[in-house]
Amino acid sequence: MKKWVMLFISVFILFGTIRPVNAEEEKLMRVHFIDVGQADSILIQTPKHKNILIDGGDKPSGPKLVQYLKSHGVVTLDAIIVTHPHHDHIGSIPEILYNFKVKSFYMPNLNIKTHAFGRLNKALKEEEVMVFKAKAGDKIEVEPKIWVKIIAPLKGRYDMLNDYSYVLKLVHKENTFLLMADAGEQSETALLSNDVNVKADIIKIGHHGADTGSTLPFLKRVDPDAAIISVGRHNRYGFPTRAVINRLKYLKIPTYRTDLLGTIVAISDGKRVLFTYEDDKNTLGVHAPYFDPFGL
Numbered sequence: 001m002k003k004w005v006m007l008f009i010s011v012f013i014l015f016g017t018i019r020p021v022n023a024e025e026e027k028l029m030r031v032h033f034i035d036v037g038q039a040d041s042i043l044i045q046t047p048k049h050k051n052i053l054i055d056g057g058d059k060p061s062g063p064k065l066v067q068y069l070k071s072h073g074v075v076t077l078d079a080i081i082v083t084h085p086h087h088d089h090i091g092s093i094p095e096i097l098y099n100f101k102v103k104s105f106y107m108p109n110l111n112i113k114t115h116a117f118g119r120l121n122k123a124l125k126e127e128e129v130m131v132f133k134a135k136a137g138d139k140i141e142v143e144p145k146i147w148v149k150i151i152a153p154l155k156g157r158y159d160m161l162n163d164y165s166y167v168l169k170l171v172h173k174e175n176t177f178l179l180m181a182d183a184g185e186q187s188e189t190a191l192l193s194n195d196v197n198v199k200a201d202i203i204k205i206g207h208h209g210a211d212t213g214s215t216l217p218f219l220k221r222v223d224p225d226a227a228i229i230s231v232g233r234h235n236r237y238g239f240p241t242r243a244v245i246n247r248l249k250y251l252k253i254p255t256y257r258t259d260l261l262g263t264i265v266a267i268s269d270g271k272r273v274l275f276t277y278e279d280d281k282n283t284l285g286v287h288a289p290y291f292d293p294f295g296l
């Protein structure tokens with residue numbers, strides 16, 4: 001069944017003030033696509049107050065990320081999932097480990113010799129965190145009717161480390177989020193040729209909107225109602241690329257970008273997904289989108 005996505009236009013004051021106030025609110029899951037510049041960091045907050053962090057931005061985002069989590073009531077992280085060991089995904093994880101109790105930690109079985117990866121391993125050792133080297137097929141049951149499943153990388157050899165990124169499916173009742181991390185064309189092709197079900201309501205576009213992925217056949221198969229791109233303002237890579245934006249536009253997929261909107265929060269009640277975001281500069285009313293969703 002085709003689900004639908006409703007835009008919820010908020011002013012900045014409203015953002016961050018949405019808190020559980022009644023029984024209905026208690027049923028909501030929030031997925032925060034945190035503005036960490038040219039990087040990725042996603043916080044999932046569940047109705048039963050579980051907190052899961054997927055990736056932790058680059059190192060300079062550490063203080064902001066710690067503050068963001070604290071201001072959203074996070075004391076304990078039930079899980080951290082690191083999608084792959086590049087600095088723009090793990091750079092601030094040490095600060096997170098030093099500031100929060102972390103119950104479980106998942107990352108792929110990859111080793112690279114970088115300063116960021118060295119810092120991460122040092123922090124994991126110091127904080128005595130047990131690391132589970134999860135792989136495709138593993139599923140994290142978060143609470144009844146909410147789960148995260150690793151669907152990639154599938155077996156095979158890939159040319160780029162990015163294609164060894166975890167691709168995650170987050171499911172809350174009828175709503176599905178596909179979180180691509182930095183996976184690109186080779187991982188997408190493997191998912192399609194192995195007939196993995198990638199259909200989702202919301203997609204977090206791979207690799208900050210780079211043309212290394214988000215191929216047309218893949219986006220068609222996902223068939224999302226909305227897309228999120230986590231990307232830095234005026235980044236030196238030119239992300240998101242015109243090619244990816246054009247594909248999203250061609251498929252009429254409304255696209256929300258952290259470089260234009262700041263932190264974006266998708267609020268799921270299990271059937272619908274509403275979006276709210278940080279950097280509203282205008283004050284038009286609800287259901288009156290003032291921005292070009294494609295950012296063109």
Ligand SMILES: [Zn+2]
Pocket residue numbers: 039040086088089182207208
């Ligand atoms: Zn990245």
